Amino acid sequence: MSRRRILFCAGTGCISSGAFKARDILVSELDRHGISDDFDIIASGCHGFCEQGPIFIIHPENIFYCAVQPEDIKELVEEYLVNGNVVERLLYKDISTGERVKDHMKIGFYAKQKRLVLRNCGLIDPENIQEYIDQQGYEGFKKALEIDNSEIIEEVKKSGLRGRGGAGFPTGLKWEFTYKAEGEKKYIVCNADEGDPGAFMDRSILEGDPHNVIEGMLIAGFALNANEGYVYVRAEYPLAVKRLRKAIEQARERGFLGNNIFDKGFSFDIKIKEGAGAFVCGEETALLASIEGKRGMPRPRPPFPANEGLWGKPTCLNNVETFANIPLIIREGFEAFASIGTEGSKGTKVFALTGKINNTGLAEVPNGILMREVIFDIGGGIKGDREFKAVQIGGPSGGCLPAEHLDLPIDYDSLTQAGAMMGSGGLVVMDEDTCMVDLARYFLTFTQNESCGKCTPCREGTMRMLEILNRIVQGKGKEEDLEKLEYLGRNTKDTSLCGLGQTSPNPILSTLRYFRHEYIAHIREKRCPAGLCPDLITYSIHQENCKRCNVCAKACPADAISGKPKEEHHIDVDLCTKCNNCFEVCKFNAIIKE
Amino acid sequence: MANEKLESTSTIETIENILDRYPTKDGILISALQDIQNEYGYLPRESVETLAKKLKIPLSSVYGVATFFSQFHLSPRGENVIRTCLGTACHVRGGAKILEKLQEVLNLDVGGTTEDMKYTLESVACIGACGLAPVLMINNDTFGRLTPEKIPEIINNYEKDSK
Ligand SMILES: Cc1cc2nc3c(=O)[nH]c(=O)nc-3n(C[C@H](O)[C@H](O)[C@H](O)COP(=O)(O)O)c2cc1C
Ligand code: FES
Numbered sequence: 001m002s003r004r005r006i007l008f009c010a011g012t013g014c015i016s017s018g019a020f021k022a023r024d025i026l027v028s029e030l031d032r033h034g035i036s037d038d039f040d041i042i043a044s045g046c047h048g049f050c051e052q053g054p055i056f057i058i059h060p061e062n063i064f065y066c067a068v069q070p071e072d073i074k075e076l077v078e079e080y081l082v083n084g085n086v087v088e089r090l091l092y093k094d095i096s097t098g099e100r101v102k103d104h105m106k107i108g109f110y111a112k113q114k115r116l117v118l119r120n121c122g123l124i125d126p127e128n129i130q131e132y133i134d135q136q137g138y139e140g141f142k143k144a145l146e147i148d149n150s151e152i153i154e155e156v157k158k159s160g161l162r163g164r165g166g167a168g169f170p171t172g173l174k175w176e177f178t179y180k181a182e183g184e185k186k187y188i189v190c191n192a193d194e195g196d197p198g199a200f201m202d203r204s205i206l207e208g209d210p211h212n213v214i215e216g217m218l219i220a221g222f223a224l225n226a227n228e229g230y231v232y233v234r235a236e237y238p239l240a241v242k243r244l245r246k247a248i249e250q251a252r253e254r255g256f257l258g259n260n261i262f263d264k265g266f267s268f269d270i271k272i273k274e275g276a277g278a279f280v281c282g283e284e285t286a287l288l289a290s291i292e293g294k295r296g297m298p299r300p301r302p303p304f305p306a307n308e309g310l311w312g313k314p315t316c317l318n319n320v321e322t323f324a325n326i327p328l329i330i331r332e333g334f335e336a337f338a339s340i341g342t343e344g345s346k347g348t349k350v351f352a353l354t355g356k357i358n359n360t361g362l363a364e365v366p367n368g369i370l371m372r373e374v375i376f377d378i379g380g381g382i383k384g385d386r387e388f389k390a391v392q393i394g395g396p397s398g399g400c401l402p403a404e405h406l407d408l409p410i411d412y413d414s415l416t417q418a419g420a421m422m423g424s425g426g427l428v429v430m431d432e433d434t435c436m437v438d439l440a441r442y443f444l445t446f447t448q449n450e451s452c453g454k455c456t457p458c459r460e461g462t463m464r465m466l467e468i469l470n471r472i473v474q475g476k477g478k479e480e481d482l483e484k485l486e487y488l489g490r491n492t493k494d495t496s497l498c499g500l501g502q503t504s505p506n507p508i509l510s511t512l513r514y515f516r517h518e519y520i521a522h523i524r525e526k527r528c529p530a531g532l533c534p535d536l537i538t539y540s541i542h543q544e545n546c547k548r549c550n551v552c553a554k555a556c557p558a559d560a561i562s563g564k565p566k567e568e569h570h571i572d573v574d575l576c577t578k579c580n581n582c583f584e585v586c587k588f589n590a591i592i593k594e
Numbered sequence: 595m596a597n598e599k600l601e602s603t604s605t606i607e608t609i610e611n612i613l614d615r616y617p618t619k620d621g622i623l624i625s626a627l628q629d630i631q632n633e634y635g636y637l638p639r640e641s642v643e644t645l646a647k648k649l650k651i652p653l654s655s656v657y658g659v660a661t662f663f664s665q666f667h668l669s670p671r672g673e674n675v676i677r678t679c680l681g682t683a684c685h686v687r688g689g690a691k692i693l694e695k696l697q698e699v700l701n702l703d704v705g706g707t708t709e710d711m712k713y714t715l716e717s718v719a720c721i722g723a724c725g726l727a728p729v730l731m732i733n734n735d736t737f738g739r740l741t742p743e744k745i746p747e748i749i750n751n752y753e754k755d756s757k
Contacts, residue, residue: 013725016736050725197719198682204722235665236721238734276624276663279719293623295662311621352724354683360725392682428682442685446719452662579691581742 005059011046014053029077045208047122048362064104065090121208129250132211140327152223159334160346165319168412177306181314186226189317193282196395199426201350202320206240210247216323221268229270279450298498341367345411355429372406386431394423397503399510419510435530436515441469443507458501461492477523531593534578545590552582636667672714681720689728695742
């Protein structure tokens with residue numbers, strides 16, 4: 001009998017939920033029952049469903065157990081693996097029907113996804129090249145070796161693939177520019193800096209299926225006559241670096257990387273460069289400067305990296321997800337890829353769904369899918385009994401879209417038109433309790449902090465805009481501030497040197513466009529409609545709702561709530577630190593925030 | 595004085611060992627600084643000076659790079675480094691409250707280190723566990739689904755550990 005496979009998710013999310021602890025107990029429990037030899041236990045990459053971690057899937061029957069705590073393992077082994085009885089309580093429970101689901105592909109979270117880039121994530125052991133090869137890995141590269149450079153580039157062009165790093169530049173065109181650029185020595189660079197604070201697509205791809213990225217880079221190298229590749233990985237991603245390093249070693253051992261690969265006269269190798277923590281280094285020219293060991297500051301373009309890149313040589317720089325799309329396009333042909341998506345946005349896009357949503361995690365969807373489907377069908381709707389307010393897409397460079405835009409198709413052009421952008425793929429969902437002014441201020445604090453200071457509009461513009469926003473959330477805003485913000489925003493956008501400055505006003509401009517009334521409430525009425533900005537709210541007790549249970553008084557760290565159990569409670573506004581504890585602990589809606 | 599001398603020779607040796615790992619000296623400044631930081635936990639001035647001399651790069655340029663990137667630290671850090679996530683997902687789920695509580699419990703500002711060198715408090719933008727927001731990391735361990743009330747207990751465990 002062949003051994004059964006137990007796949008457990010070893011992505012960052014599940015590891016922090018205790019996946020390895022559960023695994024260790026699994027190993028000893030199997031041993032205790034003397035059945036260790038019947039099973040392979042495999043640490044897989046991220047399944048995307050981080051909300052439900054740790055996740056254990058058992059093959060061949062493909063049963064999906066989620067939120068498996070270390071203390072659940074004993075039962076799982078005895079009941080299921082030994083006796084063959086499904087442990088119902090560890091199956092996924094559908095939120096809407098309350099039913100337990102055995103096959104995860106039937107769960108709303110997965111049903112509407114189209115997993116191409118992530119096809120292997122969660123299915124294979126990322127630290128074992130054979131598992132990748134068994135899934136037709138490196139077939140795309142082998143096929144590429146048999147065709148002409150220009151034909152490969154043509155294939156990528158016809159697929160309609162656009163860069164997944166943010167700007168959406170057509171990948172085939174970029175490859176052609178690099179191919180045609182003069183120079184003996186050329187470089188392939190993979191951008192794995194993933195600076196968007198709240199997104200982790202690239203990380204999951206590198207952790208879950210590193211060979212897919214290596215194969216994409218190999219094909220690019222062969223097509224563009226380049227024989228050196230770099231992957232620039234963000235400093236905060238140690239696990240991704242470890243898995244990538246291992247994958248590169250294994251690819252060398254198998255002869256996919258190295259000199260004269262498969263006797264075709266083509267040589268290629270890949271080096272890893274670890275970033276040192278600077279958001280601006282995601283920008284291509286800054287990234288290249290940083291690989292050269294310099295301060296990561298952008299420079300004006302042209303010349304574009306395709307002509308003058310790393311060490312002044314022609315360089316093709318693409319995002320992780322862009323490269324991860326390549327092997328399938330070459331292996332299956334461009335038509336399959338181009339049949340998915342919309343006119344201007346082909347293929348799929350991976351999004352990191354986070355915020356006030358039920359199913360946080362990673363989802364890959366066909367381009368053109370409606371925002372509503374992503375948030376409500378895949379994301380499972382809003383947490384608790386709150387209302388959807390807005391979705392922030394594209395990270396610090398992106399914008400906020402209100403409920404009117406829930407039926408917007410997600411593709412490069414529709415999003416840009418609506419004042420947001422595809423960006424790298426961060427999707428943060430917000431409910432009524434999110435203050436949009438505070439959110440704009442949050443993103444601006446980030447960009448202001450990360451501005452490298454080279455060009456004046458970005459350095460000064462972000463600072464001045466942030467000062468105004470700080471003023472507004474403190475209730476010191478003035479009527480003319482909104483016009484000033486718009487004026488500064490437009491100028492910073494038009495005159496900054498790189499994308500960081502050019503896109504930094506987007507969160508402000510989009511919230512001003514759709515949520516202007518919230519700004520006005522802060523300025524005119526000195527009121528935060530979401531009840532979030534501490535300077536603008538006071539807490540009091542709703543005496544009719546209050547059951548005099550004293551729970552709030554106990555939770556108050558400042559002793560600002562008077563009254564014993566069964567007595568009337570009052571909040572002393574001078575002592576209150578607005579920590580919100582009382583609001584959170586009260587079960588009777590008796591704390592009023594105004 | 596003798597002590598200082600001794601230290602210098604060992605610094606030179608360490609830097610030479612690090613540089614030996616690289617076949618060429620082109621473009622290795624950031625990697626070499628990362629190696630030095632791995633060695634000492636921060637970038638001691640003496641080591642930076644030695645590196646500048648060996649690479650024949652002006653000291654000001656080396657510091658230019660070292661201060662540009664947030665990963666590099668010019669002063670020693672605590673035994674336990676606590677990094678609170680202030681990424682977007684953590685922000686909308688109350689990351690700032692977690693940080694406030696940590697500041698209160700440890701009596702530290704962001705970027706500060708306790709006098710007994712036990713804790714350093716930092717903030718980061720997304721550690722990729724957004725599904726569990728709000729999140730913090732202590733050294734290499736991630737703690738998710740936090741509330742301010744859970745903070746004292748988490749810290750307490752580290753108090754016990756080192757005794
Ligand atoms: C401030 C800034 C940050 C960026 N961060 C990233 C990033 O983290 N990852 C990425 O792939 N591209 C990032 N980009 C976009 C890159 O400059 C570049 O356009 C992209 O990597 C090209 O790859 P693609 O054509 O495959 O999308 C950033 C751009 C700017 C201006
Ligand atoms: S935003 Fe905190 S882990 Fe991603």
